[in-house]
Amino acid sequence: MNRPRSAGRGRPLLYTSYAQDIAMFNTPGKRWGVAALFALALLAPFAFNDDVVLILALALVAAIGAIGLNLVTGYAGQVSLGHAFFLGIGTYAGAVLGGDPEATRALAFGLPMVVWIPGAGLVAALAGLIVGPLATRLRGLYLAIVTLGLVFLGGHLFKEARFITGGIGAGRRGAALDFFGYRFDQAGPLLGLDLTRAQKQYVLALVLLSIFAVLGRNLARSGVGRAFSAIRDRDIAAEVIGVGLTKYKVLAFTISSFYAGVAGAVFYSIAGVVEPTAFNLLLSVQYIAMILIGGVATISGSIMGAIFIMTLARVTQEIAHYIPYISTQAIGGGLINVFQLEAILYGLLIIGFLIFEPRGLFGIWFRTRNYWKGWPFSY
């Protein structure tokens, strides 16, 4: 096809066809950029030690959940504080379907990964489908409060359903990462490379995230995604132009919950053990923070935000240990110890971020890109 030169070069904001406008990678820069990032991501497990690789693997899985929350809250504008509930439902669905019956006393069927990952998503999606209609009657803060209720409902359910969750304090093991007999939760060879357990978990997380990120991006740029945005920007106007509010709000909750379910199940199978009090309001807030810090209504922002939040604890830990005097106070002693300092730094970083960069990590990227786009005439 004889494309206009500008299309091939990817002049920003100059689109010569509709197909080009909505293409997944609408500029070569994006195409190559994503390829380079993916390559970097593949190298990461070889660049860091296993403890960091484990954190990164968990971050990539959390990113799946963050994309889910961004679909319902960022794209469709339905504020949900109930994400922890859906994460919990998915986690336990996954653990029951895929848990190793010999390794846990809680209910477990030992099904393979190809069954329990979609299964966890489907069970959570079902919960989303049931909750979704609430969103058609409420919006804004009222919806936030109702979804908040879900977290408490879930908290009670998880505590009481001891045959599934193992009970408070005791907990249960997550699902086994068993792909037709190939274990992603044991060290061993993968594609000719001898990998540790954390490295294999990371690779699995990266593959899953790639799949779900592409699906999410496709959803966002399709008719469904545009309907979501229309509802977010003005729901009455959306209805007037023929967007079915009930249908799309319920769809947003269902899809978001599917993402949450998958993320929860895989997250806790990597983390090892899940305890029923984990799915509290704090977890929901953490996911909200991921999409706020990353960038609302962006897929790449969800991923950046998840990586930021999940690695922040480790980063603050490294920083805290460089601060003189306090860094040696592991226990007791003075006003604060190094662990309390970590917690304070964590809070300060989030506050600082939202004050100085309200558009999130995506905003930083956006400005960097614009700077170089106009370079050397940046102003």
Place this chain on the structure above:
Amino acid sequence: MSPKKRWTYLPLLLVVLALVAAGCRAAEQEMQPPEDQEQEPAGDDDAQGAQTDVGVTEEPCPNAVNEDNGCIYLGIISDLTVGPFAPLAGPITEAQAAFWRRVNEEGGIAGYDIDATTYVRDNEFNAEVHNRVFQEIRGEVLALAQTLGSSPTLAILDDMRDDSIVGAPASWNSAWEFEDVILESGANYCFESMNGVDWATEQVGTDISLLHIHFPDDYGNDAAAGSEIAAQAHGIEYSAQETPPGRDQQAGAIEAVVSQSPDVLFITTGPQEMVEIVGRAAARGWQGLVLGSGPTWNPALLGTDAAPALEAMYHQVGPWGTWGTDTAGHQAMRDALGDVSEINDGYTAGWVWSYPMRAALEAAAENGDLTREGLLQAVSALTEVDYEGMLPNEAGNYADEPEQGAFRQSIIAGVDTESETGVSTIEDFFTGPTAEEHALDGPCYELG
């Protein structure tokens, strides 16, 4: 530069990045001993003569007491900030630091100082965080001087078994009796409850009713399992009720005490919940014998309005004597810790839990094998541990099967306003008939 040409640099850039990245990991990994080092022909035979692998260096510890000694690193993963056990975990960790400082001041173990302060991590009482920080120190420590929490410890148990890393728990779950890598001390919650109920029947007979109010977690359920076994053995009318943590959450528990009016009330909660339940129930006219599991007491309780009720009714069933007890070990602990701002039996627990680790390290050094594998073998050959009188020596039996090896003795302490911790021993170490006869063929309350 034409756009085409610009992109030709990309693969080159990636290759460079790949090389840098690979170099990074390799360089870092070299700093930690590889995991399979113990399979090397002779291991490291160092100056002190013992074979070593991970977490033992010939260089002195940071802030070493004996500059000429090598260093054995022990990790601690505790609940140091936001978790529910932070008020106890701080003292536990401090006492362990003091314990090992004392060992070092006495010359260390076989030419090594022991460091239990460099690799201290906070688990926020969260299994996922526990696993994360464990991976961080996994390649740096010989063993864990403390791994706090049941579900958190469960999250790393497989890795501990794989790497032969032994660890001292910071709880008294009956499940730990069945784990080779866990160095538990004292009677578990389950035996503790059995002994408590047996003791109560001696005081008030068996024609009684017993209500056990407990936390809904592993601690509460392990204890409740024990009291139920004992109640059945004695033919006591038994009921149990769960209560959530939080002083303001006890209305249901108080109502249960007042309406059921049991002769004996067993409580397995934290101190705040216990004082609320006993104080309020007493204010509404209930009277009876109160038994609390070890962690239900706190000296500050005597300053509350409920103090008269506690003085009249409360008894603590504990795994060992409280802070002020007169034994050589208790004295050493008090001397080592000096003036602590607030006396708390977290200190006592942290101190006692360290003795088996010391005994295991000494035994391993004597065998000339201070590798992880060697330490685990030393643990599984331990038939007794010198607790300096804080526990009988046979409490440190890790060699026998749980049925023979598990320690079943508890003590009963009563409120004593003269004592520094507000309680003092009224019945020294004893095994009740129920615990004596109980066949320990599995944990009272299983984890995971």
